[in-house]
Structures are given as structure tokens and as C-alpha cells.
Amino acid sequence: MSHSVFKNAKGQHVDSYYAATVGEVADYPRLQADIEAEVCIIGGGFAGISAAIELAEQGHDVVLLEGVRVGWAASGRNGGQIIGGWRDSYDDLEAKFGYDTAKTFADMSNEGKQIIYDRAEKYKINADIKKGYLLAAMCKSHVNYMHDYIAEAEKWGGAEHYRLISQQDVKNYIDSNSYIGALDNQSNGHLHPLKLAVGEAKAAADLGVRIYEHSPVLDVQGGDEPVVTTAHGKVKAKQVIMTANCYLGKAAPKLEKKIMPAGTYVIATEPLAAERVAKLIPQGQAVCDMRHILDYYRITADNRLLFGGKTIYSGKDPKDIGKSMFKDMLKVFPQLADVKIDFAWGGHIDLSVNRMPHMGRYADNVYFVQGFSGFGVVATHIAGRVLAEKVMGNTQRYDIWNQIKHHTFPGGTLLRKPGYLLGSSFFYLRDMIDTMKG
Ligand SMILES: Cc1cc2nc3c(=O)[nH]c(=O)nc-3n(C[C@H](O)[C@H](O)[C@H](O)COP(=O)(O)OP(=O)(O)OC[C@H]3O[C@@H](n4cnc5c(N)ncnc54)[C@H](O)[C@@H]3O)c2cc1C
Structure with missing residues (x-):
């Protein structure tokens, strides 16, 4: 850069x-x-x-x-x-x-x-x-991964912080139809x-x-x-x-050749009424879904929903970050259609090949x-x-x-972007296929 x-x-x-x-x-x-x-x-x-x-x-x-x-x-x-x-x-x-x-x-x-x-x-x-942190599953392969995480934590430490949340129960933790289970981790x-x-x-x-x-x-x-x-x-x-x-x-x-900058974006809503927040994420955990190109969100100390996502490799920010992220937020929480967005911004992450x-x-x-x-x-x-x-x-x-x-990224600093654009389409497709399979 x-x-x-x-x-x-x-x-x-x-x-x-x-x-x-x-x-x-x-x-x-x-x-x-x-x-x-x-x-x-x-x-x-x-x-x-x-x-x-x-x-x-x-x-x-x-x-x-x-x-x-x-x-x-x-x-x-x-x-x-x-x-x-x-x-x-x-x-x-x-x-x-x-x-x-x-x-x-x-x-x-x-x-x-x-x-x-x-x-x-x-x-x-x-x-x-x-x-408090919830890893949210959107399809069966995500649920399988959650079981793998628990098995790993039992071997390497930290399992005492984990609690698996079933499909029946997950709506009591995140008021959304997007998820079929979650893994609660109290150390995050x-x-x-x-x-x-x-x-x-x-x-x-x-x-x-x-x-x-x-x-x-x-x-x-x-x-x-x-x-x-x-x-x-x-x-x-x-x-x-x-x-x-x-x-x-x-x-x-x-x-420079060992990393690839990528854009990711965040919005913050106006402060929400306490009753609304208590229904959205009653225990106030941070939430992250398990796709490759994932949504991450949480309630702030002043009761806003701070919602992040997307991974863009082209170097071009979305034309209107607020609008684009609002659309993503409504996929998870359609009940927030009336809510105003007060802030929208983005930043760069430094991806390494592995x-x-x-x-x-x-x-x-x-x-x-x-x-x-x-x-x-x-x-x-x-x-x-x-x-x-x-x-x-x-x-x-x-x-x-x-x-x-x-x-080093294939193609060095000049060609790593086209290569990664292909890569991101691949991840996007894989997320879509996984979630469609249910
Ligand atoms: C929008 C967004 C959301 C994210 N969400 C999460 C999350 O929820 N959880 C999580 O774990 N991670 C998240 N990350 C990643 C995480 O924020 C970063 O991995 C971490 O903050 C990197 O810290 P750093 O100190 O390496 O780099 P940075 O915080 O980027 O700091 C590098 C600093 O170096 C300075 N600098 C650069 N070049 C020069 C120079 N030539 N001379 C002097 N100063 C220079 C820059 O100005 C900058 O302040 C997110 C990242 C972004 C962008």
C-alpha cells in the first residue's frame, strides 16, 4: 500500500x-x-x-x-x-x-x-x-465443526468455557432465523x-x-x-x-509480498430501546457466524447493534458502506428495518497465505x-x-x-489481487453451497 x-x-x-x-x-x-x-x-x-x-x-x-x-x-x-x-x-x-x-x-x-x-x-x-461469545452455525457442516472444536478444547484446554446451544434453543440467544445452533464460549x-x-x-x-x-x-x-x-x-x-x-x-x-490487504466493513445503529436489545441478544454476547466470508456483530455499551462483515479484495470499498451493510444486517435481523444507521466505516485486514x-x-x-x-x-x-x-x-x-x-502470494504484489478475487468467489460459492445444503 x-x-x-x-x-x-x-x-x-x-x-x-x-x-x-x-x-x-x-x-x-x-x-x-x-x-x-x-x-x-x-x-x-x-x-x-x-x-x-x-x-x-x-x-x-x-x-x-x-x-x-x-x-x-x-x-x-x-x-x-x-x-x-x-x-x-x-x-x-x-x-x-x-x-x-x-x-x-x-x-x-x-x-x-x-x-x-x-x-x-x-x-x-x-x-x-x-x-461471552457465540459462534453461530448456519448449516450442518458448521455444527460438525463445533463438535470438533469441543473435542479439540477437551484435548488442549478450555473446554470448561464451552457450551453447545441446540437448534431448539438458539433463538433464545440470537433472535434470528439464520442459525441452527451455536457454541457459547465464556472466555471470549x-x-x-x-x-x-x-x-x-x-x-x-x-x-x-x-x-x-x-x-x-x-x-x-x-x-x-x-x-x-x-x-x-x-x-x-x-x-x-x-x-x-x-x-x-x-x-x-x-x-508486502507475504500479505494481501482486504477490506472489511462495520455499521453501528442508533441506540436501541433496552427491551429491543434484551430480545435481540439477551445475554449480550459477541456473535460471529462460521462462513468463510462472515458476519460479526455485538451490542455496544450504549445499546447499538454494531454489525460487521464482507471481505473485499479488489481495493474498492462498496459505493455506500452504510446501505450495503444495512442490507446484510437485515438478512440476519429483518425486524430492524426501521432502525437508523448512525455510523459506517471500513478497514484493512492483512491476510497471510496460510x-x-x-x-x-x-x-x-x-x-x-x-x-x-x-x-x-x-x-x-x-x-x-x-x-x-x-x-x-x-x-x-x-x-x-x-x-x-x-x-509469498502467487503473482507477487501485482497479480495477487486477480488471484485472490478468484479465491474470494470460490469462498463465496462454498458458503452458499454449504448453507443451501442446510
Ligand atoms: C473492520 C475490521 C474488523 C475487525 N474485526 C476484528 C474482530 O472483531 N476481532 C479480531 O480479533 N480482529 C478483528 N480485526 C482484525 C484486527 O483488528 C487486527 O488484526 C489487529 O488490530 C491488527 O493490529 P496491528 O497492531 O497488527 O495493526 P494495526 O492496528 O493496523 O496497526 C498498525 C499501525 O501501524 C501504523 N503504520 C503503518 N505503516 C506505518 C509506517 N510506515 N510508519 C508509521 N506507522 C505506520 C498504522 O497507521 C497503524 O496505526 C478486524 C479488522 C478490521 C479492519
Whole structure:
């Protein structure tokens, strides 16, 4: 992606429900000098801020460079769903890499969630956190997968949080005819992601992290003393961590080929009457269906339905995001036809070929993580911790993560889009066939 995204942003968060309700947000200066730091982090999303807190808590000297505002990209725009697990099942990871790797990933997923819950408490961040999550089945193959998930949790841990909801019962949890069952997971949940991002950034700044906003990085040179260049200043560091989603572009060309940006979109309704909310999702869980191109939604702290979905690879947003998402919402909840949409926005996810997050070394003393593939609220938090461990000299979990091989997108940055357009039509068709089969 080109650096024009930063210019187009005009230095502000996108107009969203989150930006409108985030409350007080600290402003951080632009980098305007050549400075030094022990560790320089690129990217003020969850992954970068998480690494910064971990390092600063251990007394390290950290500079964090953000191209626009803290939480400007995916971390401040997402569906807010706190979801554990990884794209590869633990059994698959065990078959490929052995028991220890699979167990480490199972433990890291739980730890990622716990980092969010603990940090919010420790640093008094009110991010509207609510526990509870429903994975909703739309056809028989989804129900079969739910049984597989339970079997997996019985083997790898976490089964105590699961409860299967039958076809007869599911309407008591989600007032929609779209589903034939659900899996309740009480260890997952949902939150206001921009409140969490700015709250965590403030915690990092209070710990001594020097945060610079409006400072897009143009170049990164590895070496004994890596140098990170912005338009108005440079950072000379001992180590660099890159956590910039799909926006690094020419600043790190080798990384661009390993991910594919895709658009996903969210609307927020006007606040709904309490009785209406109590009928829609009585227990207030976050909901995600099980299709490849899925709907994800939840009730916010002020009683709006926040409804997300679509995955668009063409780089072109829907002409009218609000209208298009409203149509999708009515397929699930036709009873909301009279409801007004107050906010509509979108953001980019960074898909990796195998949909596992990609962590590794870019150059001497320069490390990165990217490719959260649309499921990054939890994974970024643990990834930030693991990268912090790496730069502090504890490489154990980094080495385990680094074993996962990541391929380049076929066709490189030029042809990956046509290839993936075909791919998305395939997933769309598969979803349709699965749901038609019932
Ligand atoms: C609409 C949407 C809905 C989603 N819903 C969910 C969900 O419900 N649950 C879930 O688990 N995941 C969800 N995701 C995915 C999740 O939000 C991301 O995986 C996660 O936030 C990624 O965090 P990050 O820190 O890696 O990247 P980001 O949050 O994208 O942060 C990267 C930061 O780096 C900065 N940056 C980039 N390039 C440069 C540069 N050259 N110089 C300086 N700064 C730079 C950017 O400005 C940005 O602030 C969603 C994503 C989107 C877009």
C-alpha cells in the first residue's frame, strides 16, 4: 500500500462509532529530530503498543512511531471481538511441528486474552469489556465443526468455557432465523477497541515510552545500529520491531509480498430501546457466524447493534458502506428495518497465505509481525509480548512462532489481487453451497 493512505487520513481517526465515543485522547507529537532509543517500534496498533508496554515495564527505553494516530488502523476500527484460537488447529500444529509447539500456541491464545483483561484492570482502562461469545452455525457442516472444536478444547484446554446451544434453543440467544445452533464460549468476549488502544498507549507513555504520531516511516535499515527514517527525523536504535499491518509499502518491500490487504466493513445503529436489545441478544454476547466470508456483530455499551462483515479484495470499498451493510444486517435481523444507521466505516485486514500471523526477522536487529488475517485483537497482544521477549534476549516463543513457514502470494504484489478475487468467489460459492445444503 502506498504512503498516500497517510496523507488521505489527514491526521485523524476515521469517522466511526469508536472515534465518536472514545472520550479523551492524548495527542502525541510528530518526530522532528534525530534521536536514539534502545528499541524503536513502528506502528501504534495493538501489536506495537503491546510490545512497547512489555518492554517499558521491564525498564527499557522505547520509541514508538505511528504514521497517523494511535489506533488509527485496524486496532481502532475492528468489530471488537475478543476471539481465541488460530487458523491452524492444535492437532494440525502438532502433526506439523510436534506437541510442544501446538501446546505453546494453545497457551499463547489464552495468555493473549488474559493480557487484555489484566492490562485493562492494571492500567484502569475502561474499554467496555464484556465476556461471552457465540459462534453461530448456519448449516450442518458448521455444527460438525463445533463438535470438533469441543473435542479439540477437551484435548488442549478450555473446554470448561464451552457450551453447545441446540437448534431448539438458539433463538433464545440470537433472535434470528439464520442459525441452527451455536457454541457459547465464556472466555471470549468483546470490547471498544479504540478505548483499549488509546488506553494502552497512555499506559505505555506513562511508563516512559516516547510516542510520536503523524510520523510515517519511509525507510528501515538493519545493522548493528538500525536506523528508521521519517520525513522529519530519524531514530537510531539497537533493535527495531515492525508492527504496521499492510501499510509499510516500500519501507519494507519484502514483507508486502507475504500479505494481501482486504477490506472489511462495520455499521453501528442508533441506540436501541433496552427491551429491543434484551430480545435481540439477551445475554449480550459477541456473535460471529462460521462462513468463510462472515458476519460479526455485538451490542455496544450504549445499546447499538454494531454489525460487521464482507471481505473485499479488489481495493474498492462498496459505493455506500452504510446501505450495503444495512442490507446484510437485515438478512440476519429483518425486524430492524426501521432502525437508523448512525455510523459506517471500513478497514484493512492483512491476510497471510496460510492465515496464521507471520513473525520473523527482517534484517539484522529488525523483527516484525503481520498477517493477523482478520483475527488480531487477541493475537496481537500476545505477539507484542513475544517480540518484546525476543528483543530482551528470550527467544524461546519467538523461535516456536518463527517455525511456521509463510509463502509469498502467487503473482507477487501485482497479480495477487486477480488471484485472490478468484479465491474470494470460490469462498463465496462454498458458503452458499454449504448453507443451501442446510
Ligand atoms: C473492520 C475490521 C474488523 C475487525 N474485526 C476484528 C474482530 O472483531 N476481532 C479480531 O480479533 N480482529 C478483528 N480485526 C482484525 C484486527 O483488528 C487486527 O488484526 C489487529 O488490530 C491488527 O493490529 P496491528 O497492531 O497488527 O495493526 P494495526 O492496528 O493496523 O496497526 C498498525 C499501525 O501501524 C501504523 N503504520 C503503518 N505503516 C506505518 C509506517 N510506515 N510508519 C508509521 N506507522 C505506520 C498504522 O497507521 C497503524 O496505526 C478486524 C479488522 C478490521 C479492519
